[in-house]
Amino acid sequence: MEIPTPQLKIPTELLTAFQKDVRFVPNHLPVAGYITFDRAMLLSILRTQDPAARDRMVAALEKLDPQWELVFVAPVEEKTAAGN
Amino acid sequence: MKEILDPPFMRNVGLLVTYHCQAACDHCVIRAGPDRHEEVALEDARVWISEIAAYRDRYVCVLSLTGGEPFSNLKLLRAVMEMAAEAGLFVSVVTNGFWGTSRESALKLLKSLPQICFLSISTDIYHQKFVPYESVKNAIWATRECGIPYYVSIITDRDDDTEFLRVRSEVLKTSEEENIRTGITFPVGRASEIKAQLKYSVTSEPPKEACQAASSPCVFPDGRVYGCIGPLIDLQADHPLLLGNLRETPMHEILDRAETNAVLHALRLWGPKRLITMLREAGLGRHLPFEFVAGSICNACFSLMSKPAVREWLQQLEQDAEFRRKVAYGRLYYLHESGMLEVGGFPQYDASPGLVH
Numbered sequence: 001m002e003i004p005t006p007q008l009k010i011p012t013e014l015l016t017a018f019q020k021d022v023r024f025v026p027n028h029l030p031v032a033g034y035i036t037f038d039r040a041m042l043l044s045i046l047r048t049q050d051p052a053a054r055d056r057m058v059a060a061l062e063k064l065d066p067q068w069e070l071v072f073v074a075p076v077e078e079k080t081a082a083g084n
Numbered sequence: 085m086k087e088i089l090d091p092p093f094m095r096n097v098g099l100l101v102t103y104h105c106q107a108a109c110d111h112c113v114i115r116a117g118p119d120r121h122e123e124v125a126l127e128d129a130r131v132w133i134s135e136i137a138a139y140r141d142r143y144v145c146v147l148s149l150t151g152g153e154p155f156s157n158l159k160l161l162r163a164v165m166e167m168a169a170e171a172g173l174f175v176s177v178v179t180n181g182f183w184g185t186s187r188e189s190a191l192k193l194l195k196s197l198p199q200i201c202f203l204s205i206s207t208d209i210y211h212q213k214f215v216p217y218e219s220v221k222n223a224i225w226a227t228r229e230c231g232i233p234y235y236v237s238i239i240t241d242r243d244d245d246t247e248f249l250r251v252r253s254e255v256l257k258t259s260e261e262e263n264i265r266t267g268i269t270f271p272v273g274r275a276s277e278i279k280a281q282l283k284y285s286v287t288s289e290p291p292k293e294a295c296q297a298a299s300s301p302c303v304f305p306d307g308r309v310y311g312c313i314g315p316l317i318d319l320q321a322d323h324p325l326l327l328g329n330l331r332e333t334p335m336h337e338i339l340d341r342a343e344t345n346a347v348l349h350a351l352r353l354w355g356p357k358r359l360i361t362m363l364r365e366a367g368l369g370r371h372l373p374f375e376f377v378a379g380s381i382c383n384a385c386f387s388l389m390s391k392p393a394v395r396e397w398l399q400q401l402e403q404d405a406e407f408r409r410k411v412a413y414g415r416l417y418y419l420h421e422s423g424m425l426e427v428g429g430f431p432q433y434d435a436s437p438g439l440v441h
Binding site for chain 1: 381
C-alpha cells in the first residue's frame, strides 16, 4: 500500500550534514518485550492514515485460512545515510 | 519512495499487564516473579486502551501486552484483549510458554484467544530454570498450528555460550532461523545482582546502531508511561524517557510528549553513541563508564541515563533549539516522519530554504 511521502523542505545545511553522516540500524529488532508482525504486513498497516483501510485489512486477515503462515523477512542489513 | 527499515513510531504501544510470573529469572529487568502480584486494574485498562485507540484518529494500531507473564491471569488477559480488539487494535502478547503443558491444552488455549495476532515466546537458560523447554515446544507447536506469527526470544550474555547454542539448536528443530531473536543480558534489574557471573564482552565504545525500542512507548499498571520497555524502567529518578504518569496527565498529552521528545528521537536516529559523543565533547566524559556491554544498545543508554549529571545535561539538551531542529529534520530525512515538525513548534518548517526531500 503506497503512502505518499510528505514533501517538506529540509534546510540545506542540515541536508548536507545528513548526507555526509553515517547512520547504522541494528540487524535485528529489539527482543525486550516488543512485537513485530511480518514487516511487510505491519508496515503496510501502520503507514496508512486511513482507518477504513485498516479495517478492511483486519477483515481480510480474519478470513485467512488458519493454517496459513506469515513469512518473516530476513534480518535487516546495516545502512548508511549515503546509501539510503 | 525509499525503503524505511526502522519500526514506525508509536504505531505500537505496550501495556504491562502484570508483574506476576511463574519464573523469577536472573536477568529480568522488571524483576517479575511468583511473589509479584501487581497488575493493571481492569477499569484503568478500559480507559487507557480506549484513549490509546482514540489518539490522533487511531494512530496507534498495535497493543503489545507484556509482563511478567500475561497468561498468568487468563481472565484479565482475555478482558484486556477483548477491549483492545473492540477498540480496533491488533494484539500481540509476550509469554514464557508455561501454559504448553501438552500439545492439546496449548492448542485449546490459543484457540480460545482469537484476538492474539502475534506471540513472542521467551526461552533461554534463565527461563528454563522455571519453565521446561517441553512446555515451550508445545506452545510453539500450538502457535504454528493456529497460524499465529511468532518469534522465539533467546537472551544470553554471550552469543558463543555453549548453553545458549544448545537452546538455539533446540529451537531450530521447531522453528526457522527467521523466527529467532537474540538479546544480550546486561546488569540491570535483577541481573544487577549477578553482575559478577555475567560473561558478556565489553568494549571501550558503545554500539554504533540506532535504538529501535524507543519507537514503542509502554504503559505500566501504576500509570507511568516510558518511551520504551528497556532498562530505564529500573531507574527511580526522573529521566528523559519517563514520559509521564496517567494519574496526573492525560494519555494524549503523554503521547504528544513522546512525539516531540528530542532525546528520545535522537536515540532512534543515532543511538546512544551520538549522545555519548556529544557528552564527551561537552567535557562531561568523566560521568561515563570506561566500558560498555558489547552489542547492547540498552546498556549504553542505561549508562547515560543512570548518572544524575548526565540526566541534567540531557534535560538541558532537550530544550536546545538547534538540537531539536536537527532531530526534527533528521526524522524527516531518515525516517520520513514529519510529526515533530508538525507538532513540535517548527511553524516555519515548510518555508525554510532548502531542498525538497
